Amino acid sequence: MSYTPSKIEAKWQKKWDDEKAFEPDDELTREKKYILSMFPFPSGRLHMGHVRNYAIGDAFARYYRKQNFNVLHPIGWDAFGMPAENAAIQHGRHPKEWTYSNIDYMRKELNTLGLSFSKTREFATCDPLYTKWEQEFIIKMFEEKLLYRESTTVNWCEDCHTVLANEQVEEGCCWRCDNTVELKEMDGYYLDIKRYADDLLGDLDSLEGKWPSQVITMQKNWIGKSQGLEFEFELSPSSKEKLGGNFDKYTVFTTRPDTIYGVTYTALAVEHPITKYLIKHNLLNESITETKTKVIEKTDKKSLIETYTETTTIAEKIKTITNMTEIERAKEGKEGYDLGLSVIHPLTGEEIPVWTANFVLASYGGGAVMAVPAHDERDFEFATKYNLAIKRVIAGGDALPYIFEGNLENSDMFSGLKNTEVKSQIIEHFEEKSLGKGTTNYKLRNWGISRQRYWGAPIPFVHCDTCGLVAEKVENLPIALPDDVEITGEGNPLENHPTWSNCACPQCGKDAKRETDTLDTFVQSSWYQFRYATNPKKWNDVGIDKEEANYWLGVDQYIGGIEHAILHLLYARFFTKVLRDLGYHNIDEPFENLLTQGMVLMDGSKMSKSKGNTIDPDALIEKYGADTARLFTLFAAPPTKELEWNDAAVEGAFRFIKKLYDRNKKVTSRTLPKIEQSSLSKASKVARVKVYEALQKSSAVYEKTFAFNTLIASCMEALNALDKQDNGDVWTEGMYIMLNLLEPIIPHVATELSQMLFERENLGVQLTVKEEVFVQDSILYMVMIGGKKRTEIEVSPSSSKQEILIQAKEAGAKWLEGMIIVKEIVVANKLVNLAIKPN
RNA sequence: GCGGAUGUGGUGAAAUUGGUAUACACGCCAGACUUAGGAUCUGGUGCUUUACGGCGUGGAGGUUCGAGUCCUCUCAUCCGCACCA
Numbered sequence: 001m002s003y004t005p006s007k008i009e010a011k012w013q014k015k016w017d018d019e020k021a022f023e024p025d026d027e028l029t030r031e032k033k034y035i036l037s038m039f040p041f042p043s044g045r046l047h048m049g050h051v052r053n054y055a056i057g058d059a060f061a062r063y064y065r066k067q068n069f070n071v072l073h074p075i076g077w078d079a080f081g082m083p084a085e086n087a088a089i090q091h092g093r094h095p096k097e098w099t100y101s102n103i104d105y106m107r108k109e110l111n112t113l114g115l116s117f118s119k120t121r122e123f124a125t126c127d128p129l130y131t132k133w134e135q136e137f138i139i140k141m142f143e144e145k146l147l148y149r150e151s152t153t154v155n156w157c158e159d160c161h162t163v164l165a166n167e168q169v170e171e172g173c174c175w176r177c178d179n180t181v182e183l184k185e186m187d188g189y190y191l192d193i194k195r196y197a198d199d200l201l202g203d204l205d206s207l208e209g210k211w212p213s214q215v216i217t218m219q220k221n222w223i224g225k226s227q228g229l230e231f232e233f234e235l236s237p238s239s240k241e242k243l244g245g246n247f248d249k250y251t252v253f254t255t256r257p258d259t260i261y262g263v264t265y266t267a268l269a270v271e272h273p274i275t276k277y278l279i280k281h282n283l284l285n286e287s288i289t290e291t292k293t294k295v296i297e298k299t300d301k302k303s304l305i306e307t308y309t310e311t312t313t314i315a316e317k318i319k320t321i322t323n324m325t326e327i328e329r330a331k332e333g334k335e336g337y338d339l340g341l342s343v344i345h346p347l348t349g350e351e352i353p354v355w356t357a358n359f360v361l362a363s364y365g366g367g368a369v370m371a372v373p374a375h376d377e378r379d380f381e382f383a384t385k386y387n388l389a390i391k392r393v394i395a396g397g398d399a400l401p402y403i404f405e406g407n408l409e410n411s412d413m414f415s416g417l418k419n420t421e422v423k424s425q426i427i428e429h430f431e432e433k434s435l436g437k438g439t440t441n442y443k444l445r446n447w448g449i450s451r452q453r454y455w456g457a458p459i460p461f462v463h464c465d466t467c468g469l470v471a472e473k474v475e476n477l478p479i480a481l482p483d484d485v486e487i488t489g490e491g492n493p494l495e496n497h498p499t500w501s502n503c504a505c506p507q508c509g510k511d512a513k514r515e516t517d518t519l520d521t522f523v524q525s526s527w528y529q530f531r532y533a534t535n536p537k538k539w540n541d542v543g544i545d546k547e548e549a550n551y552w553l554g555v556d557q558y559i560g561g562i563e564h565a566i567l568h569l570l571y572a573r574f575f576t577k578v579l580r581d582l583g584y585h586n587i588d589e590p591f592e593n594l595l596t597q598g599m600v601l602m603d604g605s606k607m608s609k610s611k612g613n614t615i616d617p618d619a620l621i622e623k624y625g626a627d628t629a630r631l632f633t634l635f636a637a638p639p640t641k642e643l644e645w646n647d648a649a650v651e652g653a654f655r656f657i658k659k660l661y662d663r664n665k666k667v668t669s670r671t672l673p674k675i676e677q678s679s680l681s682k683a684s685k686v687a688r689v690k691v692y693e694a695l696q697k698s699s700a701v702y703e704k705t706f707a708f709n710t711l712i713a714s715c716m717e718a719l720n721a722l723d724k725q726d727n728g729d730v731w732t733e734g735m736y737i738m739l740n741l742l743e744p745i746i747p748h749v750a751t752e753l754s755q756m757l758f759e760r761e762n763l764g765v766q767l768t769v770k771e772e773v774f775v776q777d778s779i780l781y782m783v784m785i786g787g788k789k790r791t792e793i794e795v796s797p798s799s800s801k802q803e804i805l806i807q808a809k810e811a812g813a814k815w816l817e818g819m820i821i822v823k824e825i826v827v828a829n830k831l832v833n834l835a836i837k838p839n
Numbered sequence: 840g841c842g843g844a845u846g847u848g849g850u851g852a853a854a855u856u857g858g859u860a861u862a863c864a865c866g867c868c869a870g871a872c873u874u875a876g877g878a879u880c881u882g883g884u885g886c887u888u889u890a891c892g893g894c895g896u897g898g899a900g901g902u903u904c905g906a907g908u909c910c911u912c913u914c915a916u917c918c919g920c921a922c923c924a
């Protein structure tokens with residue numbers, strides 16, 4: 001009987017289904033393991049990245065189930081999002097129909113992989129029942145003032161026709177479609193993630209060693225905490241007058257209070273209220289004339305260049321900057337304009353000019369900076385370009401800017417002190433005189449969650465002319481999407497719907513308008529790990545069951561792509577903390593251990609449809625079976641590394657399974673035999689050593705190193721060694737153990753053989769390593785002389801160190817001639833090393 | 840520029856954490872069985888040398904009896920952030 005994967009796999013998949021084999025206990029008594037692979041977006045078809053992700057997760061789940069843990073291993077669908085609307089635009093399919101039919105198709109594909117998912121806990125995030133609870137959370141957050149609405153500059157993607165969060169902008173482009181992101185002023189809903197900045201940063205320490213350090217650092221940098229001094233610049237009397245008495249002062253933040261005496265100018269962002277005021281009141285109409293060049297004709301070899309002058313105003317120039325993205329501004333180089341204002345230095349009382357500059361970020365530190373050109377590269381570049389004063393206040397080096405440590409000079413009472421030590425003193429000085437205070441700033445910006453799209457969870461708010469912004473009543477949830485929409489790609493389909501937004505104000509009952517923005521899809525993936533943990537029997541009644549959440553979370557092993565290092569993983573951590581503080585559970589961190597899997601590559605680059613270098617999992621499974629697909633995926637590379645696809649190597653994996661299957665005929669009894677070690681041939685002893693080495697490796701791999709590739713290699717070695725001997729008992733023991741070890745990786749064939757040979761008894765037992773297997777009759781020692789490997793000796797295990805040395809010297813006599821032994825080293829069970837020098 | 844990683848045969852990769860570098864697999868070579876085989880099985884396969892031997896983990900030093908592993912410097916590649924005051 002030869003190996004026929006299609007039959008075996010269908011048989012066991014059906015059996016597992018019938019037996020409901022992978023549902024966790026409802027009783028929360030046993031020790032638990034929560035194994036979670038990031039849930040897929042129902043794009044239509046599975047790709048190899050999915051196969052890898054779920055093969056890894058399934059190996060963990062099956063391993064821990066075998067160790068008698070109560071295992072939660074769920075799957076679901078991250079089902080809202082743009083592609084569903086694109087399908088509607090391109091193929092006229094309704095997003096809902098498109099999404100659910102994709103889910104049905106992909107569920108079948110996942111089934112053919114034999115993954116041990118809980119079937120009862122599956123859901124799609126577009127299910128109204130999921131939306132219902134999400135909307136409740138959103139309303140609770142609003143009540144806690146964690147959610148607010150404001151008008152501000154946002155990242156806008158014209159292609160996706162929606163706003164993007166900061167985290168969704170990659171090098172100035174949309175994370176999804178790569179279109180250049182524009183800035184736009186508009187209303188939107190925000191979650192105050194900054195309130196949790198310190199918590200999110202601090203708790204990263206508890207993930208040290210359990211998350212890849214790379215991800216931890218990326219999150220740290222993204223949060224970007226910095227400590228320093230915040231103080232105010234008072235405007236000079238004439239400047240106040242110029243500003244019509246509307247401004248007295250403004251705040252700046254610095255991490256370098258030690259350079260405070262070196263401030264020679266200050267710069268405002270172009271979006272700063274003072275800059276805006278000056279433009280609005282025509283106070284920056286001074287004209288500037290620039291000489292520019294233009295290519296008017298280009299022939300083969302020469303370009304005809306014309307020089308011309310252009311006259312414009314400062315106000316116009318500033319407006320141009322305002323319309324540029326941060327990246328464009330950075331490319332332009334430093335640019336700025338004298339605002340014709342001055343402020344008073346808080347310590348020296350000097351008058352300091354006020355500029356506006358393109359490198360000052362509106363969104364950080366109040367949109368204004370103090371400038372110390374002598375000790376800051378950016379300030380220096382700007383001061384040099386515009387001939388501004390430069391004042392050195394730290395001694396050291398010849399060249400400016402000097403950005404290293406040194407003693408202060410020209411700094412009044414602080415002169416002579418070391419700059420690194422004086423920072424806190426200066427902050428204290430400001431605090432004593434009530435001029436400023438020590439403070440902390442974050443790069444992290446609040447999470448904009450409004451999307452001007454149809455296929456998302458409606459934001460459950462109502463605009464009432466009388467009451468303003470009002471949250472929907474919880475008993476009215478979910479606010480569901482209308483089915484009858486026209487999706488054209490133009491504008492927001494919810495906004496264009498004739499009646500959907502009409503409603504009664506939940507507060508006063510008058511006619512009001514429903515919010516037409518929907519939630520960012522990352523909101524759904526921020527709490528799904530809690531939904532799975534809640535028993536489906538309760539899904540109608542609660543969003544998250546507290547007791548069950550506390551039992552199952554944090555996720556013991558989370559597996560997914562590195563591309564979520566910031567986005568999803570930061571949002572989910574944030575949501576976890578917020579829901580904790582809202583009383584839904586007591587968990588601080590959602591994902592206890594994180595494994596970031598590498599990409600699946602073909603010819604060195606990422607598999608993608610556009611490149612035509614994809615491998616279709618369905619075809620692969622049809623040809624070789626799911627077990628081969630899984631085995632290859634786990635064998636070809638360690639899970640965190642990139643996986644280079646190789647058709648020939650897939651054949652190799654297939655060959656191993658066939659060979660394993662074929663050796664069923666070597667098994668001579670239906671239970672684990674007792675073996676008398678001393679009666680065995682040398683080859684049989686070696687085989688046993690290999691089998692038990694694989695067993696030893698197994699727990700280390702599943703619990704520590706995750707190097708499935710080495711566990712598989714160990715099993716291959718064991719099978720090769722078994723093949724070199726013919727003892728039926730050793731074969732039986734070897735197969736008994738190996739099938740147990742391989743079941744999490746190649747479950748169908750391992751279960752089939754276990755059933756056939758041992759009635760699956762071997763899959764349920766706790767195997768222990770038999771140390772006597774490793775005891776050898778003689779031990780091979782390498783003999784090194786003068787640091788070089790020279791020969792080998794066979795030593796009895798009972799030999800003393802002295803005996804071993806004598807034996808080694810005899811064997812190595814040839815190399816010791818005319819030498820004096822300087823040092824003798826014996827490493828137990830390994831080697832002898834004799835250090836020598838000429839006599 | 841800042842931060843994080845990674846460099847080992849023709850290829851994917853191992854190496855019990857300082858102890859025989861290249862396990863396992865692919866590929867390649869030779870052989871067996873075959874009408875045939877892109878099937879299966881067996882053996883070989885780091886470089887160099889006629890040989891003894893020598894050299895080999897990106898490069899250069901160092902520590903050590905002993906270094907892929909530890910230290911210093913350096914080069915290359917990949918990823919993330921990107922004027923955060």
